[in-house]
Structure formats: structure tokens, C-alpha cells
Amino acid sequence: MSVIQVENLRVTFQGRDVLKDLSISVQGGTVCALLGPNGAGKTTLIRSLVNIYTPRSGQSSIFGVPSGKLGEKEFRRIGYISENQEIPDWMSVGNFLQYCASFYPSWDNEWCKRKLESFELPYDRPLSQLSRGMRTKAILISSLAYHPELLILDEPFMGLDPIVRDEFIDMVLELAIENKATTFISSHDLSEVERIADSIAFLIDGKISAHLPLDEILRKFRFVTLDLKEQTFESLGSIAKGCLSPKQEGALCRFVHSDFDGTLVEQLAEIAPKVVVSEIKEMTLKEIYRALIGREVF
Numbered sequence: 061m062s063v064i065q066v067e068n069l070r071v072t073f074q075g076r077d078v079l080k081d082l083s084i085s086v087q088g089g090t091v092c093a094l095l096g097p098n099g100a101g102k103t104t105l106i107r108s109l110v111n112i113y114t115p116r117s118g119q120s121s122i123f124g125v126p127s128g129k130l131g132e133k134e135f136r137r138i139g140y141i142s143e144n145q146e147i148p149d150w151m152s153v154g155n156f157l158q159y160c161a162s163f164y165p166s167w168d169n170e171w172c173k174r175k176l177e178s179f180e181l182p183y184d185r186p187l188s189q190l191s192r193g194m195r196t197k198a199i200l201i202s203s204l205a206y207h208p209e210l211l212i213l214d215e216p217f218m219g220l221d222p223i224v225r226d227e228f229i230d231m232v233l234e235l236a237i238e239n240k241a242t243t244f245i246s247s248h249d250l251s252e253v254e255r256i257a258d259s260i261a262f263l264i265d266g267k268i269s270a271h272l273p274l275d276e277i278l279r280k281f282r283f284v285t286l287d288l289k290e291q292t293f294e295s296l297g298s299i300a301k302g303c304l305s306p307k308q309e310g311a312l313c314r315f316v317h318s319d320f321d322g323t324l325v326e327q328l329a330e331i332a333p334k335v336v337v338s339e340i341k342e343m344t345l346k347e348i349y350r351a352l353i354g355r356e357v358f
Contacts, residue, residue: 063088063210063242064109069118071104078104080266081118086259091236091243092271093253096263097353102246103142105263106214109244110140122210136164139208143215145199149188153181153198157205164206172205179227193224200228204235211235213245217252225249229256250346260345262352269352274345281348282320283341283357286313289334297331299324304351307358312338314358316351 064086071079078101086092096102107113109120111127120127125134148156153176161167176183179197187195196216203211211232217225233256235241247253253260254274261271272280284303286293293300293313300306304316317324320340328335343351351357 061088062086064092064120064122064244065124066105066109066120067118069105069108069120070116071101071108071113072116073104077116078266079108079115082263082267084261084268084271086242086244088242089236089240090258091232091245091256092259092261093257094244094246094261094263095248095250095253095349096246100263101266102263103214106142106212106244106246110135110138110212136166136206137209139203139206139211141199141203141211141213141216143218147187147195147199147202150186152184152186153190154183156187156198157202160202161205166206168205168207171207172201175201175205175231193220196220196224196228200231204231207235207239207241209239209241211241211243211245213243213247215247216245217247217249225252232256250344250349254345262349264353277348278342278345280318280320281343281351282317283339283343283347284315284317284320284324284337285339286315286328287311287336287338288313288332289336291332291335295332296328296335299327299331305354305357316343316348316357318351 062085066082066084069079069082070077082105094102104113108115109122109127111130122130123134123137151159157172181194181197187198216228229252232243236243257274259271259273260277262269288311293306293308302319304318306313306315325337328337347357
């Protein structure tokens with residue numbers, strides 16, 4: 061069942077389309093990571109989902125409810141954390157959590173107390189006097205203590221030290237495993253994303269260019285080096301068309317194969333029998349991401 065459903069969403073600011081007929085579906089109980097360069101529309105998509113922005117056309121829904129009709133009942137099932145999230149700094153940690161608890165009938169006081177102790181958060185200290193990492197811990201507790209069914213994270217790791225990141229990820233995984241919650245996360249931290257994501261959606265220039273399970277993405281992309289002998293790369297026909305970042309130096313040509321299925325050698329034997337496969341190498345998620353957004357990978 062889809063917890064998040066987006067169909068042909070178009071969002072425009074000052075006459076410019078930020079999201080361009082974007083569609084995506086996120087299945088319940090999974091962790092979906094949204095990757096894309098700055099300005100691609102990641103935050104715009106997330107804010108449209110929770111009815112902060114109104115789209116020009118198309119539709120989106122959460123739990124089967126259109127974003128424009130989300131109400132108290134639905135928001136009690138959603139946890140939302142964003143970069144530079146505003147909180148009432150004048151409140152103490154304890155007062156802030158008590159205030160948040162008043163909105164959620166499912167608030168788990170015992171869980172909250174355990175996390176306050178494990179995070180060593182000073183209950184009576186004003187939020188304004190906390191470090192960025194400690195503030196993030198307070199926000200994380202406030203967003204998870206009611207055990208949301210959907211967790212939406214917009215650049216949550218920005219500026220956090222490695223220890224706080226690990227604690228953050230542990231809590232997200234705990235929620236996902238114990239409560240079978242769904243997580244939709246936008247982040248530039250690819251190493252952390254690779255640790256927790258079930259699927260990856262690449263948002264490039266206002267559209268989802270690919271949305272696949274992580275293991276399938278890692279399986280489909282390969283670095284390939286060919287010795288072309290006397291042939292040109294373009295003469296390889298369908299093989300060349302499906303490649304990214306081709307770079308030729310003399311007879312050697314390196315490129316990213318985006319639909320690798322193990323039959324490249326057989327295909328070349330039919331199309332260009334003199335061409336030699338010098339190397340086929342697995343890629344990291346970071347290398348795949350760089351290739352998809354047109355950055356240097358060689």
C-alpha cells in the first residue's frame with residue numbers, strides 16, 4: 061500500500077516550474093531517500109506533500125488523503141523534521157516536550173524519559189542554550205515520542221557531528237523496525253542514506269529521473285572501460301545510447317553503464333567483435349549520483 065502518492069505534480073514560483081509533472085509512490089513500511097542537487101525541488105516536494113505549498117496542477121496524498129485536506133487526524137500520524145527547524149527557543153527542554161505531548165494522544169512518556177536519559181538532555185535548560193546537536197536531539201524526541209506512522213525528514217543530518225548522526229539513524233531505524241513506519245528522507249549525506257534506505261528516488265530538474273530499490277540501483281550501474289581498437293564509441297549503437305559520462309583517451313573509452321545486466325560481453329561480440337572489455341567495476345551510490353547529475357566521475 062502506498063503511504064505517499066504523487067501524480068503529475070507541478071509547482072511554480074515566480075513563473076518558473078520547480079516541480080514538473082512529478083510522480084512518485086512510496087510504499088508503507090519502507091525507507092525512501094530523495095536525492096538531488098541543490099535547487100532540484102526536494103524541499104518543494106516535501107512542503108507540497110504536507111500542504112505548506114499549493115501546486116499549480118497535479119495531486120499528492122498521504123494515507124490516501126489529498127495533501128490539501130490533511131487535518132489533525134493525519135498530522136498526528138506524521139513526524140516532520142527539517143534543516144534549521146524553528147522551535148520555541150525560550151522554552152526549556154522539559155516544557156517543550158510537555159507542550160508537544162499535549163497535541164498527541166499517543167505520546168509515550170516512558171519512551172520520552174528513556175531517550176532524555178540516553179541523550180543526556182538537560183531537562184530544565186532553555187533550548188536556546190543548547191548546542192546544535194543537542195537541539196536536534198530534542199527535536200527528534202519531540203517528533204518520534206508519539207510513534208508516527210510516517211516520518212518525513214528534510215536534510216536532517218546537516219551540521220551534525222558523527223556521534224549525533226549515528227544516534228539519529230538508530231532512532232529512525234528503531235521506529236522503522238518496531239513500528240513498521242514509513243520514512244521519506246531528503247539528504248545530501250549519501251553515506252548515511254546508503255545505510256538506511258530501501259529505495260532511492262533521484263530528483264533532477266524538477267522530475268523523478270529514477271526510483272528503484274537500492275540494491276537494484278547498485279546492481280544496474282557499472283564503470284566500464286573498453287579498448288575500442290579502431291572503432292568509435294558512437295558505433296556501438298544501443299550500448300552507447302544507454303551510457304553516462306563517456307570519456308575517451310586514444311583507443312580506451314570509459315563510461316558509466318546505467319542498465320548493466322551481465323550481457324555486455326555478448327552484446328559487444330555481436331556488434332563489435334574486435335572491441336575488448338578491459339574492466340567492469342562496481343560503483344558506489346555517490347559515484348552513481350554524480351554520474352546522474354552530470355558531474356565528473358573519472
